[in-house]
Amino acid sequence: MTRTLDVELRPSRHRVLERVKELTRSDQELQDRLEAVKEFSASVRSAEVFITNACNLRCKGCWFFEHDMDKAAEEVRDLDTLRTFAQQLHAGGTTNVLLIGGEPALVPDRISVFVETFPYVSVVTNGTRPVPYDGFENIQVLVSLWGGGPIDDALRGHRPNGQPITGLFDLGLGSVFK
Ligand code: SF4
Structure with a gap:
């Protein structure tokens, strides 16, 4: 029997951004850390x-x-x-x-x-x-x-x-x- 897994191997950019929003919406600390990483990355x-x-x-x-x-x-x-x-x-x-x-x-x-x-x-x-x-x-x-x-x-x-x-x-x- 063949089983098909419902896994997105390459999620779209839109999907990734939505998922990041979901994860950070109720977690201020995670949101702050993400912003710090983004700010640093932009300087590299x-x-x-x-x-x-x-x-x-x-x-x-x-x-x-x-x-x-x-x-x-x-x-x-x-x-x-x-x-x-x-x-x-x-x-x-x-x-x-x-x-x-x-x-x-x-x-x-x-x-x-x-x-x-x-x-x-x-x-x-x-x-x-x-x-x-x-x-x-x-x-x-x-x-x-x-x-x-x-x-x-x-x-x-x-x-x-x-x-x-x-x-x-x-x-x-x-x-x-x-
Ligand atoms: S550069 Fe030197 S160490 Fe690197 S893969 Fe080539 S032969 Fe090997």
């Missing part, structure tokens, strides 16, 4: 910045390397040039940068430039190199971890020179913020 404007073409892994199927994105643009290594770019981005209204690569943890001096300039900085890392804590106390670190075990190592545990790495999951969990 994000940009994604590739700060390096280098990575210490070669995961199978990595879109960055499989699509030759590391060769598509020249890497900016000069910190003053990077600082000018960051300041222009900030002057244009961006308040939050998401730093990706390659592997941003390989270039902490470049992360510093963005930390100097932006109130909100997020760094995406594969977790194999620690992101320094000193000077980066207020950044958000997003660690890309897969499932662990031999399949994880088989898919991701490859150095650029082809050498295998084992225990990638534990390495990633253990090395952030040392």
Whole structure:
């Protein structure tokens, strides 16, 4: 027998707004919290910045390397040039940068430039190199971890020179913020 569930998988915007009204109508505290989140969200404007073409892994199927994105643009290594770019981005209204690569943890001096300039900085890392804590106390670190075990190592545990790495999951969990 087949059962059909009456579930809206993608409720419309109208439906979401109606539901929010229902939930907050009789709950002033929830309403105040929602307003605070909305006000804060309106002040955040994000940009994604590739700060390096280098990575210490070669995961199978990595879109960055499989699509030759590391060769598509020249890497900016000069910190003053990077600082000018960051300041222009900030002057244009961006308040939050998401730093990706390659592997941003390989270039902490470049992360510093963005930390100097932006109130909100997020760094995406594969977790194999620690992101320094000193000077980066207020950044958000997003660690890309897969499932662990031999399949994880088989898919991701490859150095650029082809050498295998084992225990990638534990390495990633253990090395952030040392
Ligand atoms: S860690 Fe990220 S950038 Fe590096 S090879 Fe893997 S998927 Fe690509």
